[in-house]
Amino acid sequence: MRVATLLRWGALTLLVTFLxxxxxxxxxxxxxxxxxxxxxxxxxxxxxxxxxxxATVCLAxxxxxxxxxxxxxxxxxxxxxxxLPLSRTLVNIGQTFPPVAVLAVTVPLVGFGEKPxxxxxxxxxxxxxxxxxIIGIQTCPTAVLEAASGMGMSARQRLLSVELPVAMPLxxxxxxxxxxxxxxxxxxxxxxxxxxxxxxxxxxxxSNNTAFILQGGLVTGLMAILLYDAMVAFEKRVLRRVRIE
Amino acid sequence: xARPADxxxxxxxxxxxxxxxxxGVLACLPFVLVKANRIVPGVPRSLLASTPPPGxxxxxxxxxxxxVVALVIGKPRLRLTAALVGLIALALAVAAAGNTLTPPxxxxxxxxxxxxxxxxxxxxxxxxxxxxxxxxxxxxQRVVWLAGFLAIAILALGSxxxxxxxxxxxxxxxxxxxSREFARHVLxxxxxxxxxxxxxxxxGVVCYRVPRIRAGILGTLNVIQTVPAIALFxxxxxxxxxxxxxxxxxxxxxxxxxxxAPAVVALFLxxxxxxxxxxxxxxxxxxxxxxxxxxxxxxxxxxxLSRIELPLALPVIVTGIRVVLVQNIGMVTVAALIGGGxxxxxxxxxxxxxxxxxxxxxxxxxxALAFSAAVVLDALVEVMDRxxx
Numbered sequence: 001m002r003v004a005t006l007l008r009w010g011a012l013t014l015l016v017t018f019l020x021x022x023x024x025x026x027x028x029x030x031x032x033x034x035x036x037x038x039x040x041x042x043x044x045x046x047x048x049x050x051x052x053x054x055a056t057v058c059l060a061x062x063x064x065x066x067x068x069x070x071x072x073x074x075x076x077x078x079x080x081x082x083x084l085p086l087s088r089t090l091v092n093i094g095q096t097f098p099p100v101a102v103l104a105v106t107v108p109l110v111g112f113g114e115k116p117x118x119x120x121x122x123x124x125x126x127x128x129x130x131x132x133x134i135i136g137i138q139t140c141p142t143a144v145l146e147a148a149s150g151m152g153m154s155a156r157q158r159l160l161s162v163e164l165p166v167a168m169p170l171x172x173x174x175x176x177x178x179x180x181x182x183x184x185x186x187x188x189x190x191x192x193x194x195x196x197x198x199x200x201x202x203x204x205x206x207s208n209n210t211a212f213i214l215q216g217g218l219v220t221g222l223m224a225i226l227l228y229d230a231m232v233a234f235e236k237r238v239l240r241r242v243r244i245e
Numbered sequence: 246x247a248r249p250a251d252x253x254x255x256x257x258x259x260x261x262x263x264x265x266x267x268x269g270v271l272a273c274l275p276f277v278l279v280k281a282n283r284i285v286p287g288v289p290r291s292l293l294a295s296t297p298p299p300g301x302x303x304x305x306x307x308x309x310x311x312x313v314v315a316l317v318i319g320k321p322r323l324r325l326t327a328a329l330v331g332l333i334a335l336a337l338a339v340a341a342a343g344n345t346l347t348p349p350x351x352x353x354x355x356x357x358x359x360x361x362x363x364x365x366x367x368x369x370x371x372x373x374x375x376x377x378x379x380x381x382x383x384x385x386q387r388v389v390w391l392a393g394f395l396a397i398a399i400l401a402l403g404s405x406x407x408x409x410x411x412x413x414x415x416x417x418x419x420x421x422x423x424s425r426e427f428a429r430h431v432l433x434x435x436x437x438x439x440x441x442x443x444x445x446x447x448x449g450v451v452c453y454r455v456p457r458i459r460a461g462i463l464g465t466l467n468v469i470q471t472v473p474a475i476a477l478f479x480x481x482x483x484x485x486x487x488x489x490x491x492x493x494x495x496x497x498x499x500x501x502x503x504x505x506a507p508a509v510v511a512l513f514l515x516x517x518x519x520x521x522x523x524x525x526x527x528x529x530x531x532x533x534x535x536x537x538x539x540x541x542x543x544x545x546x547x548x549x550l551s552r553i554e555l556p557l558a559l560p561v562i563v564t565g566i567r568v569v570l571v572q573n574i575g576m577v578t579v580a581a582l583i584g585g586g587x588x589x590x591x592x593x594x595x596x597x598x599x600x601x602x603x604x605x606x607x608x609x610x611x612x613a614l615a616f617s618a619a620v621v622l623d624a625l626v627e628v629m630d631r632x633x634x
Contacts, residue, residue, distance in 0.1 A: 032483065082257070082258050082259050083258075083259055085375065085378045085379060086259060086371065086374060086375040086378060088378070089374055089375075089377075089378045090371075090374070092619070093374070093616065095571070095619075096571050096575075096612065096615040096616045096618075096619045097575075097612055097615070098574065098575025098576070098578055098611055098612070098615060099575065100575065100578040100579055100589065100592060100608075101575070101578065101592070101608040101611055101612055104592045104595065104596055104604045104607070104608050105601075105604065105605070105608055107596060107599075107601075107604070180471065183471070183473075184471065184472070184473040184474070185473070187473040187474075187475055187476065188473075188474075188475065188579065191582070191593065191596060192596060198473070198475065201473070201475050201476045201479055202475070202582075204479055205475070205479050205582060205583065210479070210480070210482070210483040213476055213479030213480055213482075214476075214479075214480055216473075216476055217472050217473060217476025217477065217479065217480055218472075218476075220471075220472070220473050220476060221468070221471045221472040221473070221476070224471035225468065225471050228471075
């Protein structure tokens with residue numbers, strides 16, 4: 001466990017150092033370039049691109065969380081039951097849609113740039129959160145629900161202080177899944193001119209510069225891993241608080 | 246006599262939502278778009294202004310019928326029938342619009358289905374999906390229905406009825422390339438899956454038997470998953486290019502820095518995690534008593550694995566294969582960026598030329614493929630689970 005924690009802090013330090021002072025790493029990447037091509041991405045600031053990438057991912061995930069949790073609550077209420085079987089099927093069908101296809105179909109509707117990427121990430125991020133919200137709420141033990149009703153809780157109170165806290169671990173897991181998937185998927189957004197780390201990879205593909213590709217890929221991968229770890233740590237914290245209450 | 250409140254309660258709420266959405270878009274948004282050529286924005290036309298009157302009214306009547314059924318009838322079978330009638334009417338109307346609005350001998354004008362068409366298609370599709378879900382079809386039935394829908398769709402598209410619509414125009418121009426890229430797409434997705442099964446299954450068994458290496462291998466495969474697809478494709482281009490340069494035999498086998506080789510290797514690497522993880526999880530699920538009984542019967546470890554453990558773990562392993570196949574079909578799309586071919590070629594070409602029809606020519610078959618793979622493999626898992634019980 002100790003070693004793993006150390007590795008994580010090491011990875012974070014490496015990532016931050018690389019983004020702040022990429023030129024320090026030039027000797028590492030130099031053997032990968034040919035004909036004197038620049039070893040470090042030089043068509044933009046890596047830090048700015050990484051932050052833009054992260055912002056896109058987080059914005060999309062926040063929007064999907066609000067919508068997915070809201071819908072998940074809606075279809076598990078007695079008044080929304082009619083929509084439950086269909087929404088389940090839709091989640092299953094939606095998961096078969098490749099993100100590139102979503103992106104490609106959104107471009108003609110909203111134009112090039114950040115918008116289609118945000119929409120595709122939002123739509124793609126909905127599924128894991130929605131599914132986990134439903135499972136979390138539905139697996140809430142009947143005895144607990146009856147006890148809550150017996151204590152005289154209204155449906156609203158029951159939702160806020162029993163069902164949602166019980167479902168919280170699964171909901172958070174869904175958010176983590178969609179965040180991590182989105183970090184990778186957002187790179188494809190650069191094919192439709194969204195600002196992000198995909199730009200570095202695509203510049204590398206176009207100019208046949210492996211150093212660029214590797215930089216973009218490594219930074220994205222590290223970001224995904226660190227985001228995953230950060231979410232796990234955050235989940236543990238939240239759960240501890242919920243349990244104390 | 247039912248009281249008014251009961252009457253109201255009988256109105257299907259999902260139906261009400263779908264009808265409201267469908268009626269709203271039909272009234273406000275264009276049914277088709279007429280474009281002077283394939284990349285300019287289209288001129289909007291409503292349903293009544295794009296289809297000759299008897300056809301348009303017949304289509305409206307069919308849609309009205311579907312709407313009434315959606316609102317007040319609860320029987321799934323009737324709802325499904327009404328939704329299908331609506332879908333057929335909608336398809337015929339858009340085909341008729343294509344035939345009517347295309348000037349004779351003009352190969353430049355494009356008639357594209359407009360937003361109203363797409364939203365109605367989704368609404369009727371949702372109604373049909375909901376009805377099918379409520380009917381709870383068994384695995385075999387689902388596969389038969391899927392085959393039926395696909396057959397009808399292919400026959401309809403092949404019959405020439407829709408030839409004047411923009412996507413079919415793109416198809417007509419690219420027909421030969423389309424079949425080639427389609428076959429390539431399937432081959433890339435299935436080939437990398439096959440390689441991943443051959444390597445992943447034994448690796449999963451080893452991980453299960455030797456718990457010490459389990460965390461290490463699964464952790465490594467997890468890290469590979471976080472590297473975005475385009476980066477992994479790109480990263481593999483260099484070593485494969487070097488391999489081809491150093492080993493002539495590799496080059497003769499078609500291994501090169503660009504093209505299919507890096508795509509297959511990357512997809513293979515992505516595919517390993519679900520297969521290895523599910524093999525381990527499936528073997529974990531096998532009950533101790535079954536294993537003990539087999540040992541008591543004097544089976545060797547190999548016999549136990551091949552006759553007891555693997556067959557019992559199979560449903561979970563096939564679930565992993567389903568995840569991989571669906572994921573691969575989506576990811577092969579990106580392979581087009583590094584010259585790997587597949588249907589993604591049309592998608593990215595379409596994005597580059599801002600030609601939405603070309604994008605759809607690539608995207609629709611990809612979604613259909615992934616969806617079909619999911620339905621068939623889900624059915625397979627369900628059958629296996631039943632046999633097991």
